[in-house]
Amino acid sequence: MGRKVKDNFAKGIIYLATGITLSVLIFIVGFIFVKGIGLVNFDFLTRDFNEKVFYAFVQNEDVSMSIDEEALKQKTPFDDRYESLIEGPIYVDNIGAAIAKVTYKNNATEHEQLVISYIEKNSPLTNAADSTGKEMRIGTDYVIQSINGTDFEGLSLDEAAALIKNQSDELKIKVVQPGGGVKSNIITTLYMVLLSLVIAIPLGIFGAIYLTEYAKPGRFVNTIRFAAECLSGIPSIIFGLFGMAFFVVALKLQISLLSGSLTVAIILLPVIIRSTEEALKTVPTSFREGSLALGATKLQTIFKVVLPCAVPGIATAVLLSIGRVVGESAALLLTAGTVAQIPGTLLSPGSTLTVQAYYVAKEEGNIELACAIGIVIIVIVIVLNILSRIMSDKLDVFNKK
Amino acid sequence: MDKKIKFNTKNLDLFYGDFQALKSINLEICEKEVTAFIGPSGCGKSTFLRCLNRMNDLIESVRIEGEILFDGQDINGDIDVINLRTRVGMVFQKPNPFPMSIYENIAYGPKCQGLKDKTQLDKLVKESLIKAALWEEVKDRLNKSALGLSGGQQQRLCIARTIAMQPEVILMDEPTSALDPIATAKIEDLMSKLKKDYTIIIVTHSMQQAGRISDKTAFFLMGEVVEYGETPVIFTNPADKRTEDYITGRFG
Numbered sequence: 001m002g003r004k005v006k007d008n009f010a011k012g013i014i015y016l017a018t019g020i021t022l023s024v025l026i027f028i029v030g031f032i033f034v035k036g037i038g039l040v041n042f043d044f045l046t047r048d049f050n051e052k053v054f055y056a057f058v059q060n061e062d063v064s065m066s067i068d069e070e071a072l073k074q075k076t077p078f079d080d081r082y083e084s085l086i087e088g089p090i091y092v093d094n095i096g097a098a099i100a101k102v103t104y105k106n107n108a109t110e111h112e113q114l115v116i117s118y119i120e121k122n123s124p125l126t127n128a129a130d131s132t133g134k135e136m137r138i139g140t141d142y143v144i145q146s147i148n149g150t151d152f153e154g155l156s157l158d159e160a161a162a163l164i165k166n167q168s169d170e171l172k173i174k175v176v177q178p179g180g181g182v183k184s185n186i187i188t189t190l191y192m193v194l195l196s197l198v199i200a201i202p203l204g205i206f207g208a209i210y211l212t213e214y215a216k217p218g219r220f221v222n223t224i225r226f227a228a229e230c231l232s233g234i235p236s237i238i239f240g241l242f243g244m245a246f247f248v249v250a251l252k253l254q255i256s257l258l259s260g261s262l263t264v265a266i267i268l269l270p271v272i273i274r275s276t277e278e279a280l281k282t283v284p285t286s287f288r289e290g291s292l293a294l295g296a297t298k299l300q301t302i303f304k305v306v307l308p309c310a311v312p313g314i315a316t317a318v319l320l321s322i323g324r325v326v327g328e329s330a331a332l333l334l335t336a337g338t339v340a341q342i343p344g345t346l347l348s349p350g351s352t353l354t355v356q357a358y359y360v361a362k363e364e365g366n367i368e369l370a371c372a373i374g375i376v377i378i379v380i381v382i383v384l385n386i387l388s389r390i391m392s393d394k395l396d397v398f399n400k401k
Numbered sequence: 402m403d404k405k406i407k408f409n410t411k412n413l414d415l416f417y418g419d420f421q422a423l424k425s426i427n428l429e430i431c432e433k434e435v436t437a438f439i440g441p442s443g444c445g446k447s448t449f450l451r452c453l454n455r456m457n458d459l460i461e462s463v464r465i466e467g468e469i470l471f472d473g474q475d476i477n478g479d480i481d482v483i484n485l486r487t488r489v490g491m492v493f494q495k496p497n498p499f500p501m502s503i504y505e506n507i508a509y510g511p512k513c514q515g516l517k518d519k520t521q522l523d524k525l526v527k528e529s530l531i532k533a534a535l536w537e538e539v540k541d542r543l544n545k546s547a548l549g550l551s552g553g554q555q556q557r558l559c560i561a562r563t564i565a566m567q568p569e570v571i572l573m574d575e576p577t578s579a580l581d582p583i584a585t586a587k588i589e590d591l592m593s594k595l596k597k598d599y600t601i602i603i604v605t606h607s608m609q610q611a612g613r614i615s616d617k618t619a620f621f622l623m624g625e626v627v628e629y630g631e632t633p634v635i636f637t638n639p640a641d642k643r644t645e646d647y648i649t650g651r652f653g
Contacts, residue, residue: 216461286493287497289459289497290499292456292459292486293456293486293493293563294513295483295484296509297513300513308500309500
């Protein structure tokens with residue numbers, strides 16, 4: 001009888017622990033989704049984080065409207081998180097586009113602005129140039145602020161339309177490209193994942209090959225293994241500080257994509273070495289013997305027989321690494337920066353989604369936006385995991401019968 | 402009887418650390434014959450076999466003294482081990498086809514030697530499979546994984562893989578111990594065909610097998626060769642009492 005009570009008690013604790021773990025997980029993911037899902041839409045994924053103000057030079061060229069008034073009213077490409085229509089739209093022939101007046105309302109600010117609501121296919125707006133002469137296009141939902149030096153501020157929609165129509169020369173329009181999206185962060189994150197894996201995976205695999213296939217077991221190998229284990233336990237801020245001192249300052253790589261990915265690659269190395277080593281150890285000795293007995297060299301044996309057999313294990317390492325890069329914030333904050341832009345070169349800064357979420361939550365206190373970024377992060381991690389799982393199944397030599 | 406001697410070992414001693422596994426082995430192995438090594442577990446017959454293509458190099462603590470002459474050349478001296486292993490192939494106890502296609506398994510060795518020509522490789526694969534009596538069974542599935550074959554087929558694939566290297570000697574380390582009787586019979590059949598072209602040295606636990614297929618037999622015990630001679634003589638009229646005890650099943 002006493003034993004049964006004990007058994008049930010232990011069982012109860014097991015179920016309770018599982019229940020708590022599961023509910024915490026569901027609660028966190030649920031919290032992020034509930035808080036953030038309202039902000040996630042197409043604009044959120046395709047726009048830059050910051051607004052961009054610039055002058056556009058546009059030909060003054062009449063283009064007539066190809067749709068009727070009713071259809072024009074349906075074209076409301078406004079960012080419904082912040083904008084609501086108050087007047088318009090009105091079609092203006094000489095820019096081949098329609099403009100509308102909306103209220104813009106964000107946390108602290110609220111004001112009226114003119115936005116482009118519809119653009120004809122061959123409108124001159126699609127073929128504009130910026131102040132350096134570089135070709136660019138003005139899209140819908142861009143805000144227009146002034147034309148040929150005259151501000152739209154304080155004008156009604158009709159007056160603004162008339163002002164545009166009355167221009168006779170080339171048009172110099174001050175436009176604002178709308179922000180509020182995380183496209184640049186998504187792209188930076190993908191760059192960061194790719195680049196750090198490209199650096200860390202070959203290094204890790206070759207290191208693991210040395211440890212399992214070449215090094216004589218003994219104190220030296222044990223020391224390396226111990227070092228790798230210690231490295232994987234060190235908080236990433238330490239790596240961040242090192243990266244900042246070494247890559248950013250000493251090597252003069254600046255706060256950049258390259259500094260960030262090198263730092264993260266160091267963080268990834270221990271994980272990759274350990275899992276690859278485990279994977280290599282599980283390859284049966286009989287394969288190595290069989291290959292050597294056929295007159296293959298050790299290197300041929302390793303690359304043609306042993307390594308392909310270890311692919312599933314290496315894929316696990318890649319999976320773990322992807323999660324690690326996407327989730328990394330402290331080290332990247334110090335080495336890759338918080339600039340929300342698509343890094344143009346290896347030496348440009350850029351913030352990943354996680355850094356952006358940190359920045360938004362900490363500096364702007366915008367929890368909803370941080371949660372929205374969180375949703376994107378979760379989705380990216382899931383997608384990348386599925387992709388690498390599929391790839392490792394495709395490469396798994398034991399799967400093909 | 403005047404066959405050429407392929408392997409000649411002189412006072413061969415082998416140590417695993419402090420433990421002496423082979424004691425002063427003197428054996429002459431003739432060309433194009435089947436030579437069988439029999440003896441109880443742990444008697445050193447597999448260890449000796451692995452000396453012949455230097456597979457013991459893989460084990461850290463092994464130390465070898467004495468000479469192994471292969472065509473008159475000492476293989477423990479300064480020789481090209483890779484070259485030795487292409488001339489002395491080996492088939493292992495457990496079938497160990499690589500996890501790749503049947504074709505790739507056989508083309509593996511020649512490719513490692515640098516053979517790239519597709520037509521030559523095709524021809525070599527086909528010939529090897531025919532010699533290993535496996536062609537008819539696998540000719541339609543050359544690009545399927547070798548892991549899908551039965552145990553007996555896998556072992557014949559391993560033999561074909563060895564043949565593809567065009568070796569002079571084939572070492573077989575209990576090649577049928579993991580197989581059923583039918584697969585075993587096929588492999589034995591194959592061996593008697595192969596001995597026309599190759600020198601075959603086989604380690605076996607089955608005395609019947611040694612009796613059926615071998616021309617000469619060596620009886621190993623505790624790291625020594627107790628008796629070596631023509632198989633019929635060993636089995637019907639052994640000179641040593643210990644050999645007689647073993648083959649009549651009194652121990653081992």
